[in-house]
Amino acid sequence: MTYAQAKGHLVDEFGAVETGGRSIVVGCDGSSASDAAARWAAGTAQLLGCGIRMVHVMPWPILRSTGGTAVLVGRDVLWGAAERLLDKSCRDVRAEYPGVAIEAEVSVGDPVPILLREAAAGSLLVLGSRGLGEVRELAEGSVAAHLATHASCPVVAVPAGWSPRSGEVVVGVDGSEQSRKAIDFAFQFAEQTGASVRAVLAWHDPASVGPGDMQFPVYDIDALEEDSAAVLGEAVAGRRVDHPDVQTTEKLVHGSASKVLLDESRDAGLLVVGSRGRGRIRSLLLGSVSRAVLHDAACPVAVVR
Known part of the structure; x- marks a missing residue:
């Protein structure tokens, strides 16, 4: 009934x-x-x-x-x-x-x-x-x-403390398929609501992500940053063509995904993440990053699968 x-x-x-x-x-x-x-x-x-x-x-x-x-x-x-x-x-x-x-x-x-x-x-x-x-x-x-x-x-x-406000649609980028879906959603939502998009990629030093993983003894941190910037640029490029009226900025930040995304949420209208990622944010939904974002983000969080 x-x-x-x-x-x-x-x-x-x-x-x-x-x-x-x-x-x-x-x-x-x-x-x-x-x-x-x-x-x-x-x-x-x-x-x-x-x-x-x-x-x-x-x-x-x-x-x-x-x-x-x-x-x-x-x-x-x-x-x-x-x-x-x-x-x-x-x-x-x-x-x-x-x-x-x-x-x-x-x-x-x-x-x-x-x-x-x-x-x-x-x-x-x-x-x-x-x-x-x-x-x-x-x-x-x-x-x-x-x-x-x-x-x-x-x-x-x-979040309980949310009140209506304007702000960018912030989307977490990591190069995964779920991240691509999150980016598509972010651009579509921004276009329909008149918002702009801020695409954010949090990059970090190589680290072991599980038992048996080998960590590189020597690595080029500048090359890692350049590779991360390339991933971010490639992820956004096609969407800019498909959504020419959506103002877009790219932001590359060195740090943990949870801290970076929480910081970005402070002045955002909406934070968009994929249900699963890769690397250290391969499990935005099920892992510690997703819990931190869902519980502590200062703005609404959209999880896209």
Whole structure:
């Protein structure tokens, strides 16, 4: 049963109509990060000319006592609370973005398969970087890894302190296939929203990345920097031709990927990374770099697979 079906008058009030394109799906849980995610999604939808679909996933109404016994909680009570939470979220978004079409739905069950199903029909899946309750881990740990790895659309994590601001689309570059997809997304998003692109490659000295790896005893650091600059230039060159109206800058930085990307996020409007990279950032989603970016970036982070 959808929220719109349960609260039919909201369909007209919030303008939940066909927009001619896929909606942006928002995972809502009532947290400050979730509220920020809804505002970011609505602002983006306004620029892209599409609607948003706000989804609240209610866990199965079972609580466990300290003695380990399961207690079935009244579903109607929880359903009513979920409807009120989503109702407030919709009204808050509507007040700030009155022209954006909004659909809303309350679902019961595990948030991962439900949100993956919703993402299959969406253009983006947007979550708060930190949330509450059953949705608390949506943008961290194994749940986020599962969503960003398997969602059929890019996943965007929005920090709780986010507020609307202009800024460049910063994209992490490493020469991998996933990085190329992230660059494509960054340029397309920038073109549609009127933003500029800053392509960033963090390069570093050779290092062992696993058991059995051999580290070069002697290497030319200037050659490493030149090779990294070539990778960055090649990655951006074709996109500049395809998107001539997008202002683009390239930035080569010596340092760890996590620190470089976090520093770059401070004045960015959106940070875009691939779900997997190579070298020391070969696992932007599943490794320490992705966790640092998703948890601590000062701007929304889009993970593209």
